[in-house]
Amino acid sequence: MKKNIDQLKKKRETKFEFTEALEDVLIEGAIVPKVDVDYSIELVEGEVIIRGEYTAFIKTSCVRCLEELEVKVSGEFFGDYKESKEYKEYIESLGKEAQVLDDMVEELVDGEVDISSLVRDYIILDMPQFPVCEPECDGLEELTKYRDSGIDSRWQKLLDLKN
Numbered sequence: 164m165k166k167n168i169d170q171l172k173k174k175r176e177t178k179f180e181f182t183e184a185l186e187d188v189l190i191e192g193a194i195v196p197k198v199d200v201d202y203s204i205e206l207v208e209g210e211v212i213i214r215g216e217y218t219a220f221i222k223t224s225c226v227r228c229l230e231e232l233e234v235k236v237s238g239e240f241f242g243d244y245k246e247s248k249e250y251k252e253y254i255e256s257l258g259k260e261a262q263v264l265d266d267m268v269e270e271l272v273d274g275e276v277d278i279s280s281l282v283r284d285y286i287i288l289d290m291p292q293f294p295v296c297e298p299e300c301d302g303l304e305e306l307t308k309y310r311d312s313g314i315d316s317r318w319q320k321l322l323d324l325k326n
């Protein structure tokens with residue numbers, strides 16, 4: 164979902180509050196039906212500041228048993244967009260060695276801010292890297308056998324013969 168900042172500028176206020184549901188957040192290896200967001204957009208001279216919170220129920224799968232599961236991911240997000248002129252000045256002020264890519268400040272392009280893409284970056288960071296359906300999940304039956312004996316199943320057959 165994109166927000167047209169130029170349109171907001173025509174209004175008298177400088178701070179706007181939004182409660183929305185984003186339906187265009189795409190994350191590899193997961194399904195994101197929607198993301199509920201509560202945020203504010205603040206227009207400061209040459210700059211757009213976004214602060215908010217999000218909640219999403221993401222469908223993914225347990226890393227142990229591959230069972231489908233839903234994880235609740237929520238957190239805060241923040242965005243700082245500068246108009247081209249201010250952005251250039253900002254980059255120059257950082258100096259040549261600075262790592263611009265790691266910074267949270269972005270350039271405002273075409274007077275629009277892509278809220279979905281901003282929130283997506285935060286979801287990826289907040290998502291569990293190895294989701295499990297339950298803390299005690301033993302995983303696939305085959306893997307459990309292998310893990311419990313601590314012996315390669317091919318050797319296990321030989322041991323069975325020996326006994």
Ligand SMILES: [Zn+2]
Nearest residue numbers: 225228296300
């Ligand atoms: Zn599981």
